[in-house]
Amino acid sequence: MxxxxxxxxxxxxxxxxxxxxxxxxxxxxxxxATMLQGQALSSTPAGAAGATGAALxxxxxxxxxxxxxxxxxxxxxxxQPPGSNDAPRIAQxxxxxAGSGIGPxxxxxxxxxxxxxxxxxxxxxxxxxxxxxxxxxAQRTGRFNAAGSGVPPAAGDLVVWGGRHIGIVESVxxxxxxxxxxxxxxxxxxxxxxxxxxxxxxxxxxLG
Numbered sequence: 001m002x003x004x005x006x007x008x009x010x011x012x013x014x015x016x017x018x019x020x021x022x023x024x025x026x027x028x029x030x031x032x033a034t035m036l037q038g039q040a041l042s043s044t045p046a047g048a049a050g051a052t053g054a055a056l057x058x059x060x061x062x063x064x065x066x067x068x069x070x071x072x073x074x075x076x077x078x079x080q081p082p083g084s085n086d087a088p089r090i091a092q093x094x095x096x097x098a099g100s101g102i103g104p105x106x107x108x109x110x111x112x113x114x115x116x117x118x119x120x121x122x123x124x125x126x127x128x129x130x131x132x133x134x135x136x137x138a139q140r141t142g143r144f145n146a147a148g149s150g151v152p153p154a155a156g157d158l159v160v161w162g163g164r165h166i167g168i169v170e171s172v173x174x175x176x177x178x179x180x181x182x183x184x185x186x187x188x189x190x191x192x193x194x195x196x197x198x199x200x201x202x203x204x205x206x207l208g
Contacts, residue, residue, distance in 0.1 A: 063156070070112075070117060096116075098127060100129050106182060107129055119208055138203075147204070152176075153169045159205075160203050
């Protein structure tokens with residue numbers, strides 16, 4: 001992926017973060033694109049051909065923001081064939097999870113994004129193949145905020161729906177509407193929009 005495409009991705013993320021409400025203190029903040037400006041940008045081989053090209057590699061921002069940028073670059077990755085829980089790119093997501101096999105892959109996807117961001121999930125960075133395992137680890141390590149706890153989700157947080165599904169928050173509108181990127185949603189990596197309650201989300205995991 002060219003530097004121009006990388007910067008376009010960063011600008012898109014910056015615009016999505018601007019949709020969040022400004023801090024109550026009124027204090028100014030540095031945009032994500034500005035934070036990344038001047039940081040080292042490098043491409044790493046994706047290991048498989050596909051519409052997404054090479055994986056993004058950069059430093060700067062929070063772990064969650066970095067994971068989100070990697071997730072954004074994967075939107076459109078699709079199972080081959082649909083319903084198989086597999087594809088060459090999805091096989092790469094599984095590699096971020098110790099002992100993984102072909103199966104539902106939403107947790108593989110967020111484990112992969114977190115690993116690429118330098119913040120792998122798990123005490124040993126082993127990643128997780130189930131949503132319950134992600135949530136349990138987050139609760140043990142103080143990263144889990146239950147829905148309704150008063151801690152609003154932020155861009156880069158993982159969003160958990162019980163033991164059923166997991167995605168990553170892309171942005172939050174002033175009215176609380178939550179925009180996400182989710183793996184294994186309609187057999188692909190895709191963007192979704194949820195109500196302020198996350199359409200039944202049970203909690204959020206803050207990567208850092």
